[in-house]
Amino acid sequence: MLQVSYIRENREKVLERLSVRNFKQPELVDEIINTDEERRQVQTSLDNLSAIANSAAKQIGDLMRNGKKEEAEVLKGQTATNKDQHKKLSDQLADAEVKLHSLIVQLPNLPHHLVKTGCTPEENETVLVHGDPAVLSENALPHWELAAKYDIIDFELGVKITGAGFPVYKGKGAKLQRALINFFLDRATEQGYKEMQVPLLVNEASGFGTGQLPDKEGQMYHAGVDNLFLIPTAEVPVTNLYRDVILKEEELPIKNTAYTPCFRREAGSYGAHVRGLNRLHQFDKVEVVQVVHPDKSYEVLEEMSSYVQLLLQQLGLHYRVLRLCGGDLGFTSAMTYDMEVWSAAQQRWLEVSSVSNFETYQSNRLKLRFKGSTGKTQLAHTLNGSALALPRIVASILENNQTEKGIKIPEALVHYTGFDYIS
């Protein structure tokens, strides 16, 4: 959520930045400024009226105490006339505030100046490409066929238990999941991230804090009886740990990591692009989250990007890093790097991580602030990234590492799996 005062004072810049996203409703900006203007006028009138009423009430109290009952009664009669006006103004103020809020949550974050204007994923900038595509034999299989061949992931069984998009991992497939989770958590801990274990269901306030609510309810599973939401990512509970918190400057940066299953309803497209592990309703992910000083957030974004790349390198994967263009940028993000791994068998790039700087967009919703050396409180910056999401990593490992002997487990993982081939 952008700050009203910022919008008010930087109208042109806000419009210019929103255009980078190809934002469809620039008229919202003026509507916000006008509503805010109205709100402030009403508030000033109301404040003045309240000041008069307060001092009158004080006088009445003094008179009563001194036994001057009649004078008090006269004053009472006078103040009563202001009540209607007071009520009217406070209703107006409440309306203006509700309206302002409903407008301002519709504005996405402003892209950083390095973010290029663009509408579609094709316009994303390729920042770097690492490694070379795996060379596979002609009869290389896509991961869903490998999963069946080695009997390590059972999609049909998941359909029986729950539905499409809820796979059952079996034997070495299950062990590989556990190995990856531990591998990712250990690497994150080495980087100074503190491991957290958090609830998988969150309340509405948390959904609002990180920007899933309002409007994106449809993407989350909802436990209606208790009005709780299954988390779509660990970002939600981990970032909300700091909701309504004022940190000390020296506590920054805060670096947390968490493994959680993630739940996404995401009813959408069908076909090869969502086959197998490409898109699931439930999947496992290790997330890294940082809360940092505003001056440091872009430095930290680069650091987080390098860290995710290090993981991909250790797993021996051929990947590229994209800087998302305005149109492909998430609603709450100011700048995002996507990491994509090449799937030789599917002949396409698979997104395995997304690292974003939200600047103050989340912290303004969360009321996540810090008190600086000057004693002033200001909003912190939040960042997060997947490090990493498992399914497409598993898909890539299966597809790129298929050999005649079976699936070769990356060196760095053998310590965690206890086997070096799935055969």
Place this chain on the structure above:
RNA sequence: GGAGGGAUGCCUGAGUGGCCGAAAGGAACAGUUUGCUAAACUGUCGUACUGGCAACGGUACCGAGGGUUCGAAUCCCUCUCUCUCCGCCA
């Protein structure tokens, strides 16, 4: 699921209609004292909106929303959360 408590500032906790944005203690911060540590003493010590160049003001907030009243942390209603006990249970 049943019964009963509770919600006040960073924490503990007082406050049953005006003198309360809120006692007291603790923590924290600054200073004085001090061989060091500790202690003692003094001061500072919530957030937001708003007016002002500033100094300094105004307003709101004692879980949330509504009501009574000239005036509400305090009285009334509704809701939410939380704790304890019983039951069930990994």
